[in-house]
Amino acid sequence: MTEPTEPTRPAEPTRSAAQSVPRPPVRTGSSQADLLVAYESDRPGFLLRAVERHGPVVELAEGTVLIADPPAVHEVLRRTNTDFLIASDMRRDEVDGSRGGPGTDSWMRARRAMQKGMTPAALLEHREWLVEEADRLRSAWRADGTIADPLRDLEDLTARSFARFCFGTREIGSLPGRTGDLLNALLPLVGSPYQFPRAIRRLLPRHRRSVSAQKNLEGEIRRVLDAPGEGGLVESLAAAGLDAEATVRMLVAGGLASYRVPAAAVAWSLVALARHPDVADACADAAAGHERSASGTPAPEIIQWVTAESLRLWPPSWLLTRTANGAQTCGDWLVPADATVMIPPYVVHRTAPAFRGGGDPLAFRPHRWATLQPGAGEYFPYGIGSRWCVGRPLADLELTTILTRLVAELRFTVRHIAERPDVRATLLPRDLVLQARPR
Ligand code: HEM
Numbered sequence: 001m002t003e004p005t006e007p008t009r010p011a012e013p014t015r016s017a018a019q020s021v022p023r024p025p026v027r028t029g030s031s032q033a034d035l036l037v038a039y040e041s042d043r044p045g046f047l048l049r050a051v052e053r054h055g056p057v058v059e060l061a062e063g064t065v066l067i068a069d070p071p072a073v074h075e076v077l078r079r080t081n082t083d084f085l086i087a088s089d090m091r092r093d094e095v096d097g098s099r100g101g102p103g104t105d106s107w108m109r110a111r112r113a114m115q116k117g118m119t120p121a122a123l124l125e126h127r128e129w130l131v132e133e134a135d136r137l138r139s140a141w142r143a144d145g146t147i148a149d150p151l152r153d154l155e156d157l158t159a160r161s162f163a164r165f166c167f168g169t170r171e172i173g174s175l176p177g178r179t180g181d182l183l184n185a186l187l188p189l190v191g192s193p194y195q196f197p198r199a200i201r202r203l204l205p206r207h208r209r210s211v212s213a214q215k216n217l218e219g220e221i222r223r224v225l226d227a228p229g230e231g232g233l234v235e236s237l238a239a240a241g242l243d244a245e246a247t248v249r250m251l252v253a254g255g256l257a258s259y260r261v262p263a264a265a266v267a268w269s270l271v272a273l274a275r276h277p278d279v280a281d282a283c284a285d286a287a288a289g290h291e292r293s294a295s296g297t298p299a300p301e302i303i304q305w306v307t308a309e310s311l312r313l314w315p316p317s318w319l320l321t322r323t324a325n326g327a328q329t330c331g332d333w334l335v336p337a338d339a340t341v342m343i344p345p346y347v348v349h350r351t352a353p354a355f356r357g358g359g360d361p362l363a364f365r366p367h368r369w370a371t372l373q374p375g376a377g378e379y380f381p382y383g384i385g386s387r388w389c390v391g392r393p394l395a396d397l398e399l400t401t402i403l404t405r406l407v408a409e410l411r412f413t414v415r416h417i418a419e420r421p422d423v424r425a426t427l428l429p430r431d432l433v434l435q436a437r438p439r
Pocket residue numbers: 111162253254255257258261262265315316317320321380381382383384386387388389390391392394395399
């Protein structure tokens with residue numbers, strides 16, 4: 001008889017074996033209906049808790065995968081247009097988002113033309129306009145004291161900023177208003193987690209309202225393009241050979257993207273500074289020095305850190321989505337065929353190792369950016385890969401210039417803010433009322 005032996009444990013997989021077998025997402029076992037109820041009560045909080053509970057890649061319900069694992073995030077976003085698609089348009093109607101597909105190639109050409117037009121010289125010239133307009137807002141806020149709707153005031157500024165950057169000296173007429181109308185008409189379509197079948201969707205009044213708002217905006221863009229005046233990004237688009245249709249399409253998309261998103265970013269920075277007076281004082285000192293420096297001097301470091309830290313904790317584009325083009329592996333993970341992939345910068349920015357290292361990842365600590373170097377897929381308020389934000393140079397300029405001018409002379413306090421942000425599309429402070437006092 002042989003001696004009894006310890007029960008044999010299965011051998012640990014070797015590193016290379018573990019790497020070669022992709023892991024499926026952890027399943028919650030929830031039905032789509034359960035998922036919707038939980039998600040609707042607190043969307044970002046629900047996604048954050050799902051990652052803390054189940055790990056960084058979770059199948060929330062069949063066919064819906066949440067990815068917050070930085071290497072996998074990086075992979076998915078880098079492989080957009082091929083393996084992972086942006087498969088819906090601005091009103092969430094299905095489109096073929098694959099490279100070579102109708103629409104995608106012409107969109108990518110338009111993107112390249114837009115990127116080319118965002119030259120340092122064009123941005124420097126635009127900065128002069130922005131400084132003047134931010135100072136005008138500063139005076140108005142100083143006179144008002146109580147700012148009942150700061151987001152609306154900032155939207156007015158960022159919408160006009162985009163119009164001015166694009167159309168130069170042409171009279172922009174009702175362009176900002178028409179852009180706001182379209183954005184508001186789209187909100188019920190993009191903000192709802194429910195999706196009716198296509199045939200029904202088209203009959204809904206909200207769908208028809210958004211189509212008519214889009215037509216009005218496109219008509220206004222064509223009118224401004226023909227108006228007397230010169231300069232602006234539209235001349236670069238024309239020089240790059242974009243036809244009228246592609247130009248209007250890009251101006252509609254850019255107008256929508258630059259109306260509320262940068263305004264939200266500035267508003268979140270002001271809220272954070274109101275809650276951290278020591279950081280606000282440091283910003284004010286740096287900003288006062290900056291006002292005396294030569295035009296073209298980059299924004300003070302502390303302002304850049306405040307902007308980076310606000311975009312980390314409150315990324316206005318808080319949730320990106322893709323559709324898996326068939327079954328896909330990414331990083332160590334296997335994504336089921338045709339899954340809807342949810343990638344929330346809001347969650348990744350609060351859980352990624354880079355931000356855990358320096359202490360509390362949920363704390364607002366702009367100085368962490370003095371030494372911080374996030375790894376791939378850890379920090380992406382402007383996205384990653386072929387579809388990353390084409391307006392980033394303009395957005396960076398707007399955020400740092402507006403913030404520098406405002407904080408140089410004003411001290412902010414929060415009079416009111418709702419506990420939960422508005423997350424239907426852009427992450428917005430809800431019911432925000434600020435108080436501004438001269439320094
Ligand atoms: C703080 C300001 C901004 C933030 C945080 C931001 C963020 C983003 C993000 C995350 C994406 C990628 C979405 C995805 O991968 O699904 C994106 C796309 C885009 N952004 Fe921005 N954005 C900002 C300002 C702007 C501005 C000022 C413009 C206008 C020039 C702009 C134009 C666009 C366009 C046209 C796209 C679509 C790109 C594509 O689908 O190929 N954005 N933005």
